[in-house]
Amino acid sequence: MAESSSSSSSPTEEIVRLIKRLSGYVAFKMSSLFSTPIRNLDSRSVGAIAGLAIAVIFTWRAIRTQPGEPQRRRPKRRMQSAESSSAAASIPPDVSSPHEDNGVQDVVDQFFRLEKYHSPTLGQIVRQRLSEGRKVTCRLLGVILEESSPEELQKQATVRPSVVEVLLEITKCCDLYLMERVLDDSEARVLQALETAGVFTSGGLVKDKVLFCSTEVGRTSFVRQLEPDWHIDTNPEISTQLARFIKFQLQVSAAKPERTAPNVFTSQSIEQFFGCA
Missing domain, CATH: 3.40.50.1000 (HAD superfamily/HAD-like)
Structure with a gap:
């Protein structure tokens, strides 16, 4: 039962964690962007716009794909030790598993890698x-x-x-x-x-x-x-x-x-x- 509750709430939790991770970064980019006159926009300001667009795309993909994914029923293990059963039962429902965290972390890491990749050099x-x-x-x-x-x-x-x-x-x-x-x-x-x-x-x-x-x-x-x-x-x-x-x-x-x-x-x-x- 504990496993079913955790897996059913994981898509929403992943989206919330993703938005929290990106909100601070996007807020900083947008504040610096809109405080600059249009005449003085440079390639770094353009990078801020690209970063915001990427953040929106990844968030949309997470919302679009995660909730609608069919939940595969995990095969029940025929033999489960008493220790593993008690450990699973002791995990609070609002604590996600490492597997769930990896999905959010992969999206965030990919976002920052792309943003870094698109940041122009001083020579450019x-x-x-x-x-x-x-x-x-x-x-x-x-x-x-x-x-x-x-x-x-x-x-x-x-x-x-x-x-x-x-x-x-x-x-x-x-x-x-x-x-x-x-x-x-x-x-x-x-x-x-x-x-x-x-x-x-x-x-x-x-x-x-x-x-x-x-x-x-x-x-x-x-x-x-x-x-x-x-x-x-x-x-x-x-x-x-x-x-x-x-x-x-x-x-x-x-x-x-x-x-x-x-x-x-x-x-x-x-x-x-x-x-x-």
């Missing part, structure tokens, strides 16, 4: 966000370096550690040029900082592609001459001037500007734009 995200662009120009101050003014570069140059991995991925698929305005012989200091951080180790970026000038107009001229698919800057005036000539731009700014051209994207950091922060 970089290529997707850059729309398969082949040339990128980027300023150093406030984007690659901790310093935000040429005056600070007269004392030191510090590469932000969190940006190195993104730069290396960009150099794998794009021709990357870095540029900055300096006041004196800060070039050597900046190049040394980039080399120490390992930016030149991949071979995609060389020192000859790090350009220096003495004015903001000079940096704008560099960009116009190189004709990149993407330019990354912190100066809104330069972004506005280049909007007519450059296909896409990323303006790094702590506060989103009131007006931007349709081809100018904004982000608090280059890492955040590529989903690394």
Whole structure:
């Protein structure tokens, strides 16, 4: 009798356990998804939608197949020891057997394996966000370096550690040029900082592609001459001037500007734009 009661209630229990396991994960994905503007959706947000769809499919399959499955009558054992009979009788009706747990666990494990499999790598995200662009120009101050003014570069140059991995991925698929305005012989200091951080180790970026000038107009001229698919800057005036000539731009700014051209994207950091922060 105990065995019959446990097997008859197991489909419902499996569905309840499955929904409880998935509800927390889906709730987290959906909260992060709907808190992001549609314009800024990236491949990870798309992954959240795919994860939700997979969760719904597996839940539907569990509801559709489990309750309607014909219950096979288990053959009665002719000989059963007194110890096994008493152990089966001592199991509470609301406690499922290991066999029942395996059905739910298999569905949950398969869901998380698929979600992990479909999660894009950083390299894939970089290529997707850059729309398969082949040339990128980027300023150093406030984007690659901790310093935000040429005056600070007269004392030191510090590469932000969190940006190195993104730069290396960009150099794998794009021709990357870095540029900055300096006041004196800060070039050597900046190049040394980039080399120490390992930016030149991949071979995609060389020192000859790090350009220096003495004015903001000079940096704008560099960009116009190189004709990149993407330019990354912190100066809104330069972004506005280049909007007519450059296909896409990323303006790094702590506060989103009131007006931007349709081809100018904004982000608090280059890492955040590529989903690394």
